[in-house]
Amino acid sequence: MTPPLHLSLAGQAVEALRELVLSGEIPVGERVNEVELAQRLGISRGPLREAIRHLASEGLLVLVPHRGARVPVADADEVRALFELRTALECAAAQLAAQRRTAADVTALHEVVAESRRSLRAGARFPHRLDLAFHRTLLAAARSPQIAEQVRLVQQRVVLLRTTLDEDPSHQHASMDDHDRLVEAVEAGDGGLAAEAMRLHLARVCAQMLAAVTARG
Amino acid sequence: MTPPLHLSLAGQAVEALRELVLSGEIPVGERVNEVELAQRLGISRGPLREAIRHLASEGLLVLVPHRGARVPVADADEVRALFELRTALECAAAQLAAQRRTAADVTALHEVVAESRRSLRAGARFPHRLDLAFHRTLLAAARSPQIAEQVRLVQQRVVLLRTTLDEDPSHQHASMDDHDRLVEAVEAGDGGLAAEAMRLHLARVCAQMLAAVTARG
DNA sequence: GTGTTGTTGACTGTCGACAGTTGACAGCTT
DNA sequence: AAGCTGTCAACTGTCGACAGTCAACAACAC
Structure with missing residues (x-):
């Protein structure tokens, strides 16, 4: 659970989060809570933050300072x-x-x-x-x-x-x-x-x- | 030093690092040391890591697991x-x-x-x-x-x-x-x-x- | 002398905790 | 009653420390 067997926790978190977003399991417009999601994925906030930022750079999440990340709504x-x-x-x-x-x-x-x-x-x-x-x-x-x-x-x-x-x-x-x-x-x-x-x-x-x-x- | 006045430390770090890379101050092929660079920018490793990952997503750095980041060489x-x-x-x-x-x-x-x-x-x-x-x-x-x-x-x-x-x-x-x-x-x-x-x-x-x-x- | 193996050092990956900010609610004023 | 202000809780941003991993170096066998 702790040592990076083959893929880092952050890397796993990226794929897990990507699936959560693309499958619609995280509703559009919904805010993502870092601590809650970190517990859900069984990791710390550090790797999760990396994953969130990565997905944001791909356009799957939008970042609002001090307010976390949201799944973007289609305009x-x-x-x-x-x-x-x-x-x-x-x-x-x-x-x-x-x-x-x-x-x-x-x-x-x-x-x-x-x-x-x-x-x-x-x-x-x-x-x-x-x-x-x-x-x-x-x-x-x-x-x-x-x-x-x-x-x-x-x-x-x-x-x-x-x-x-x-x-x-x-x-x-x-x-x-x-x-x-x-x-x-x-x-x-x-x-x-x-x-x-x-x-x-x-x-x-x-x-x-x-x-x-x-x-x- | 601690409170985010207007732009987060990570955001400042992104711009500072971008300038360092684009200006060639960090030579091509050179490995980036997290602790050293963090001290140089006067921040902790956390925000710096975010900045490194961000620049990597832009293609200005390449990430090698357990070996840090390097400025990519032109092939x-x-x-x-x-x-x-x-x-x-x-x-x-x-x-x-x-x-x-x-x-x-x-x-x-x-x-x-x-x-x-x-x-x-x-x-x-x-x-x-x-x-x-x-x-x-x-x-x-x-x-x-x-x-x-x-x-x-x-x-x-x-x-x-x-x-x-x-x-x-x-x-x-x-x-x-x-x-x-x-x-x-x-x-x-x-x-x-x-x-x-x-x-x-x-x-x-x-x-x-x-x-x-x-x-x- | 060359190839192999054990050791050591430095660095990344990860974690838990603290400080600062934001938004909301309650209470007060007009 | 409506608007404003002060307080509070929740969350993010940041930090320092620990554990695991990789690469280089040295010692040894052949």
Whole structure:
């Protein structure tokens, strides 16, 4: 419990807290109490503070001096700004992926898309898991570690938005088709087309989320 | 010494450490000693650790478990990866700037360019300060806070590279011309042209840095 | 002389406690 | 009754100390 076996307590706390936030177990807008949470995780306040600051640097928490940390609430303007960033990153990634993809990359993309279609046909639901898998597979083909890392952080924030939003099944088919066009462009090695397909895809997802945000508040 | 007057000790430590790293006062590759640095800044290890972790999350330090933090050394691959990220962000910013720029934005850009030309003619030197100012002015015109923040972080890492690199005056005139073309595209409101101009500009800067890196270290 | 192993030192990771600040509640004034 | 002021509790920010770990050095075997 005390000696860092393989991962430091702070590192474990980061992952534990990340899961708590992303799963929605800590409600949006809720303040985080350091002592209480530290006891809950069975560690001291020191490592927990490190974890909180780390998650804050990733945008999963907002820090208020002397008032602790809160899970940020989604604002329409913030959604727009976040998707502008995501679009910049993922369009570039799509372009690079189209230029650098290997046969293995294309195969992996086809597999993810196929599994998504199966899942959508069977359970009438398009799991976020497979959507994330698709974007990550595409990212892997881009072979740009720095962009990949930033995209991971942004996608994480989008996941945080999703936990508070309802989903419209009609959009899932549209996203599916977007993914198809994306794979096609990447397979053809057309960077410009891939970037444009990604731009349209993200514009659609952004519009969906904006609608959900304005509807809920 | 003890009460947080307006900014917490950790916050002050972040800025102090950032300056120490960016100014090169802490040599590249040098390990940071927590106790020694804490005494030097007149604070305890707690806030200093927070500052170190924060700077690490910004990429200005790398953390090695049980071995503390080091100022990262520039690798050719890392330079390429970093500029891929920077290109993705700043091209998007240039495109948005071209679409959203106001008359005031264009005036500000012209002023920065004019001052740069004066400085270059007079002192035969193109200060990094004005280069940064140009990119920040362009960024302000894009009106995307999320992208702006990420660009700021990336540029900071580039500055860190610059502190260890020599400069070739011949490239400064080229950069100057790049800026001119950029302003022209933004003023015309041509997003695609602005993005392409930025891509070329950054490709040139990246090549310059790669040459310096491979020559030196 | 080279490779291996035991020891030592310095440093990080972690903890518990204290001080300062913030927000809220109660009491007083008008 | 409404507004203001003083007090109080809870929480964060900070500190110093302890324990565990890693790397370098020295002694030894081969």
